Amino acid sequence: MQIDGATSVYGIIGDPVAHSLSPLMQNAAFAAKNIPAVYVAFHVASTGLAAAVAGLRSLGVKGANVTIPHKESVCPFLDAIDSSAELIGAVNTIVNTAGQLVGYNTDGLGLLRSLKADLNVTLNATSEVIILGAGGAARAAVVALAQQGVRSITILNRSEHRAQALVARYSGVFPQVTFRALNFNSGLPNTHGGVAGGGFNDDSTSNCKQLTNFLKKCHLIVNSTSIGLSGESFNVLPWEDVNKKAVVFDMIYAAQPTPLVSAATTAGFFACDGLGMLAAQGEAAFELWTGQCVDGLMRAALEQHVAVMASC
Ligand code: NDP
Numbered sequence: 001m002q003i004d005g006a007t008s009v010y011g012i013i014g015d016p017v018a019h020s021l022s023p024l025m026q027n028a029a030f031a032a033k034n035i036p037a038v039y040v041a042f043h044v045a046s047t048g049l050a051a052a053v054a055g056l057r058s059l060g061v062k063g064a065n066v067t068i069p070h071k072e073s074v075c076p077f078l079d080a081i082d083s084s085a086e087l088i089g090a091v092n093t094i095v096n097t098a099g100q101l102v103g104y105n106t107d108g109l110g111l112l113r114s115l116k117a118d119l120n121v122t123l124n125a126t127s128e129v130i131i132l133g134a135g136g137a138a139r140a141a142v143v144a145l146a147q148q149g150v151r152s153i154t155i156l157n158r159s160e161h162r163a164q165a166l167v168a169r170y171s172g173v174f175p176q177v178t179f180r181a182l183n184f185n186s187g188l189p190n191t192h193g194g195v196a197g198g199g200f201n202d203d204s205t206s207n208c209k210q211l212t213n214f215l216k217k218c219h220l221i222v223n224s225t226s227i228g229l230s231g232e233s234f235n236v237l238p239w240e241d242v243n244k245k246a247v248v249f250d251m252i253y254a255a256q257p258t259p260l261v262s263a264a265t266t267a268g269f270f271a272c273d274g275l276g277m278l279a280a281q282g283e284a285a286f287e288l289w290t291g292q293c294v295d296g297l298m299r300a301a302l303e304q305h306v307a308v309m310a311s312c
Contacts, residue, residue: 004036008038010064011065012042013049013052013065018041024305025298029294033290033294054077056101067092081104088143090136107137108147110283124148125176126219130220131224132224133156134159135162135226138155138166151178153178153179216243219247221247226252233259234258248264248270250273256273
């Protein structure tokens with residue numbers, strides 16, 4: 001691609017950001033669509049965030065993704081925030097229209113698209129979902145799944161107060177959904193309580209029973225914790241208690257297979273990692289910036305990259 005005076009600039013701001021696969025997949029999409037644009041990684045420390053956002057505006061950077069640790073803290077610096085991103089409390093995509101910066105969050109849409117494409121999941125008013133984790137990615141998942149009108153969302157988190165905070169935040173917004181919070185440690189019977197990421201303790205029998213109950217009827221388990229990011233094992237779920245028809249979605253994509261996908265498939269469950277979600281949230285951002293659909297293109301670019309890396 002020729003870079004000249006008419007080339008538009010897009011990018012991702014984060015810290016760290018050099019590892020990001022977004023430049024790879026976004027540049028593949030701009031090239032495929034013959035759009036004269038380049039997408040780069042901007043390493044922005046928290047202390048420089050306000051200046052970086054002002055810089056997007058003054059330099060006419062047309063759009064940006066936002067990643068860890070700025071997804072929440074970027075919000076006050078924007079001119080407007082889309083209603084779903086507002087509900088999530090985090091922005092992963094900024095659209096710059098003539099100097100007006102509007103924040104969106106495409107993580108939830110990415111999750112829904114990947115659930116459909118990779119696991120053939122259709123959510124409805126009978127769907128019972130378990131979400132592991134209560135961070136930013138969990139909030140995006142909760143909002144997306146609740147907007148689909150699922151019957152229940154049970155949030156399991158190591159720090160139970162964070163799971164409870166999500167239940168308190170969203171039960172009023174989505175009254176048709178039954179929300180529950182459990183300590184991640186709490187539901188795990190001792191016999192299955194293998195340490196994952198070093199954070200799981202024993203807990204009371206009543207909480208074990210509660211989790212067993214939810215596992216027996218759940219249709220979907222979503223991992224939004226960072227367990228597995230560094231290859232740590234994920235041997236904490238009592239698979240024999242899980243509904244045989246449940247499917248497992250792991251937002252982690254650092255390894256093929258991820259520790260959770262490996263454990264789930266060994267136990268006989270249909271499971272996928274977060275590569276499809278990564279591609280789909282990127283495609284949704286691209287659609288916001290350009291109005292053009294690139295269905296499957298970013299996924300193909302990522303898979304090609306993963307294959308090359310695996311062969312090295
Ligand atoms: P946060 O830091 O906001 O949340 C991390 C979550 O993981 C918290 O619930 C935390 O629990 C839990 N956790 C971390 N370490 C452990 C551990 N050792 N044992 C138990 N629980 C643990 O991160 P995000 O929500 O932003 O992201 C979470 C993961 O999702 C990341 O790995 C990220 O890469 C991935 N992700 C993937 C996307 C994709 O497109 N595939 C999109 C967005 C995120 P606690 O509250 O107790 O600290």
